[in-house]
Amino acid sequence: MAALCESFTLCGLGPSSGVGLGGGLLALEPGPDPDHVLLTDRGRTATLFKVSDQKPLGCWSVKHGQMITCPVVCNFETHEYIAVHDDKVLRIWKEKDINLDKVFKATLSAEVYRIHSLPSGGPVVLFRGGGVRTLDVLLEAPQQEIENVISDEVIKWSEAFMEGQQPVLTFATEKDGDFFVYVQKLKTNSLHRFKLEQQEFSKPSSFTAYLKNQIITLLCLCSNDCVYKVLIPLQQNTEEEEQILSRSRLLTLSVSGSVLKGTSVVVLDKDHIAVLGSLTASGEESKECLTIWNTKFQTLQTSKELPLGTSGQLWCYEEKFFFTHGKVLTVIMYKCETSSLAAAVGKLKDSQTPDVSAFVNWNTLGDEELVVSFQSQQSVDLKSESKMTLRSKRNSVDEVQPNDLSVGQLLLNLKDASTTAFEGELRQWMSKAQTPDLQATIGCVVTALVNRCRTNPKYYPRSFLLQIVQTRDLSYSLCPDLMVFALERKDVRLLQTCLQRFPDIPDEITYACLKLFLSISEAYLQGADVNLDSVICYIDMEFNNKEVKTEVVENGFSTELEQDIWGTEYTKETHLTNDGELCPVGPQKAALLNSVLRSAYTETFLLPHLKNLPAQQAVLFLRYLFYLYVKCSEKINTALPGTNSPSINQIIDWMCLVLDAHFTVMVMLPEAKALLSNLHKFVRAQVRLYSELNKIEGSLRELQRLNHQKDSQTYSIEVLEII
């Protein structure tokens, strides 16, 4: 849930208070240090503030007659400030400089639109004509010629990101009601132009964007009171002609009849956005509001009325909103927590199982020629048609416009492309994929990726695969190669995600995962990126980290036996919990094992595989299960805390399975003896407790019956007084 916290005034903006001189704010940029912001007004002044102290630290003005035309930014590497006045004159100074007339000055050959300063990439200058230079390049020859890229389009918005080591600048332009998006990669000096899909009555009025997984997600606030999402793939290999970016509606800004006319939008996290605008209910005066919306559940999370009016601008740095409210610049802090449905309805429980839904339109998957059996993106209506017509459609695939390539065709085309081109093309294709049977198509893409990895052992698009598995409702049967491949590569994170997401993993694969997880050394897992959600609530991480190095021989359990198959020496980690019980595995391994415990299986099919598990691993696994079982039994509701943690039934079922599979071996193993006897004692204690409880229940019931029997003589003569 997101919430707005306390607010305070950073500074006044009136003519008397010194900042802004009534002209309003041009922009707010982050200062050289955390908690610092740089304010540029629509006049001659830039001011540096320390936010928490509400105190100006420095103020610089240009001469009368001059005007700052581009927000002042800070070069984070050199701690210099950069400003442009009168469109073309560049000024660079340090904090100790007072008079801007005397600082470094360079006159440029073209008008500057904006300077973006990136934390590790240096400032990037965007010119009105669409040209882009890094500051370093520009300063080498200030008078160098700047090309005009966009002719008579007007830049509406721009933003810069770091993609790996490379700065990426994206900006949006408008011409005659059409909107275009440009993506400029500075290192490779490649520029891509996209056209934004045009929709009637919905002109974008404000933009914001973030970069994740090599995809720029552009959010635009449109005049029809909706927020649209546009995915722009960064990896463009083909120098094709203009591409059209389709947009999907992310959110409608309306709450119970009232509509929010948004003016600015910022992204808070993956599920939350903030919108500044005026809320208009029918028949009522509109009120300006700052609102936070949850895009996952399409709900308004919180809002704050701003009765004194705003300038429509909204900035957000370090969990703080900045905006003008009346004649002052106001700062509001906010909190954003990951949203879940339970949290949204106010019922966050510890143990909730996420619903895995994977619905596949099986009709679209032919028995043969899997690759070419996918329908083109545009033929939505195909869904209702029969399989017969589908086959005929398949034959006519050549007639389809090259732009509307089916994925099968696409994959065939890319067979011989370079790996980067291949991946880029797929990313791009997926970003606009809106096909009705997405799952089947994605399955195909994954298969293609895996095949390519097989042929090219050096190629492994891990994050891309992870992203696909996480975001799409895939299933095992759609891409049977994926998990086998991940097992080969020992990619535990991918396996964990697959186990959590896929509803139909064969028992053989489940077993293979279990075996792999048990055999991997803890040292290797220390560095592995594993989702620890399921263990974080019952294994004490802090404690673990301290205790990692201790070697404890416990219950006759020798470390030498724990030599793992990769030959690295096994350091046994012990994890003391509150009451002294020891977790036999590290948190990473525990999380991985939990994902196995939670996956679906059939006893009869799993058991033969489980018999092959090496005895030492079986003992370790049983120890971990026993540990979980004890943990579960601590609580009255016999459930482990945290999300995605296994239920007591799952734990007991697995315990029985392991014992069934290895009982004779366990009995023989000296190191398992203590464990088995502990387990036996514990279970016997529990059985006793429950049988006692049942006895008590029976006795209470009998008492109730006796009580009833006492006055159930069939006949009596009593005296009754009625007054």
Next chain:
Amino acid sequence: MGEFEVHRVRFFGLVPAGVRCLACQPGGARLAVARTNGAVEVYNFAANYFQEKVIPGHETRSVEALCWTAGNRLFGAGLSGDITEYDLAQLCVARSVDGCGGPIWSMAVNSSGTQLAIGCEDGSVKLFQVVPGGIQFERNLDRRKGRILCLSWHPSDSHIAAGSIDILRVFDVSSGQTVQRIMVNYHVQKVKRECIVWSIAFLSSGTVVTSDSFGRVQFWDWEQGTLLESHTVSTSAVLSLAVSEKEDSIIVGTSTGATYQFQLLPVKIGSLEKRWVRTKPFQHHTHDVRAVAHSSTALISGGLDAQLVIRPLMEKVQKKGYDAVLRKFTFPHRRLVSCARKARLLLFQFSQHLELWRLGSTEETGKDGEVLPLCRMPEHLVQLKSKGPEHIYCSCVSPCGSWITYSTASRFHLYRLRYEGNSVSIKKVPKMPKLLLPAYQLQFSSDSSSLFVASAQGSVHVLQLLEPGGCKLLHTLRPPSGSSEAVYLLALSTDGHWLAAVSGDWVIHVYNLKCFKHHCTVPTYNCAVTALAIHPVTNNLVIAYSDQQLFEFSIPEKQYTAWSRTVQKCGLHKVWLERDSPITHITFNPKNPSHILLHDTYMFCVLDKSLPLPDNSALLMNQSTLKQLPETARQRQLHAFKICKKFQPLLFADLLDENCLVVVERPVMDFKTQLPLPIQKKKFGT
């Protein structure tokens, strides 16, 4: 007022029969209930859910389904294979038609009430046309193997959905063909048990709702044959299902005794998309809930624990009143016990036999609340078994205890009893006069010289009892304007001068027995009469109605008494009016004319007319408060209603003499132990 010696009787071993099926009359005025012993009852919603009509059961006539058809005709069908029409005026079976398909498991009526569909053991679904004077076989629908356990018509009458074992089928009514078959256990893995579709409903949207033995309530798209939604409500079977008229609410009953309401609710406020959501769980029953019904304002469920529960939907109830009360009916709204005051005998009526008991006695006296030692134990004198499969309609023992009479649907019996020392001899009276049967109520005169038989069409037969053991028909009293309804209640004056008779149209006729003439009619009151009695001294007729109103009507003066007018003017106490069970018996204290004794299932009340009526601010049930007050302070607190709730559930209460009371209780636990064990749920352990 005084102390009473209370004979507290708990040896009446009545086990009420479980509720087998329910049917709401279209329009929602009445509810028909069939019990496992074949009895059919009609409850009137408007008359405060009074059990208005009872048609006793029959050994071979089980009822599996009930339907109201056009013209408010009631049909039942059962495992005997017959479709039976009930005569609700004469309270008997009007006619019976063989369904020709073996035992009938289910029956459903179409929306216009003109066609009946029955589901048979042999897997056939047969259509019958409802015609005046009976039903007519129309056609068979496509027959497949497997008994048809439940049926439902589509509201447009074009299709019928039928539930069987493991499968549900949809028939096209015009062609008679199966147009869809759906395997209901298709989605369950490792199925070894069969899945019985216990109940089905066809919604106008084309959704078929089923409840099955796996504890699921499922929603199907019949055209696609696909499962739309599945809700597992119970680990045991969901036996019954009913849909509201608006199709926005469903009630289901399970074999654990729980009932659940499902409601069709928008996904979010203002959204057009709606989903079925399980909203309210209720646990009113301890045993299988075999039948549920959904009236416009209430959820109704009936279980094998013999309870009929009417749970009002508070959001549908406009104001707090009769409709807003949760009602649980376990016992019939009529007397099954008659008492011979002078001989101190009790006659208990069971479905197929009678028991005559003599009360015990004591020689001690004591203070309030004391149990007195018995000097003589109660004695079971006679058990009289009714021959034949028919159940008993009514019975009576004469005040002197020497006559017993009872009636079944086709036979009427009178017995003469003689007591010699400790032995009892019983002799059947031969050559009974031919009467129009059945008799709905029997009553002996106070001097045991004549017997009054309430009969059909508003008539009352007067029989003269002859020594040593005979009788003859003296006269038949008929209402002057005629009536089609049967007489269900009788009241005799002690002096043998007056007789009041209430027929099913709730009109009370008063007859003069000296000249066998109609004397007058009590002004009609728009509610059912639940009990009435004539005062031995004043000859005032006291009437209790199902809306809990009390009236006193002076027979000689043919008008309401002054006290009755006062009661109407002041109004009865709110708490009194909000009671949910009707007064079933009224009697008087011969020594104190101002006392009227009334009782319902949960209380008995001595109404002292000489005391002021309580107003709504006063405490109605003030007996325990009064007991704590000193003598002087009591006087100010006294009011007319002296209520005792000590004895529950109360089947009968009567005054034997001025300070001797008899109460017959039937503790619910006593008969529940005789029911099969309910499904046990383990509380501890995994």
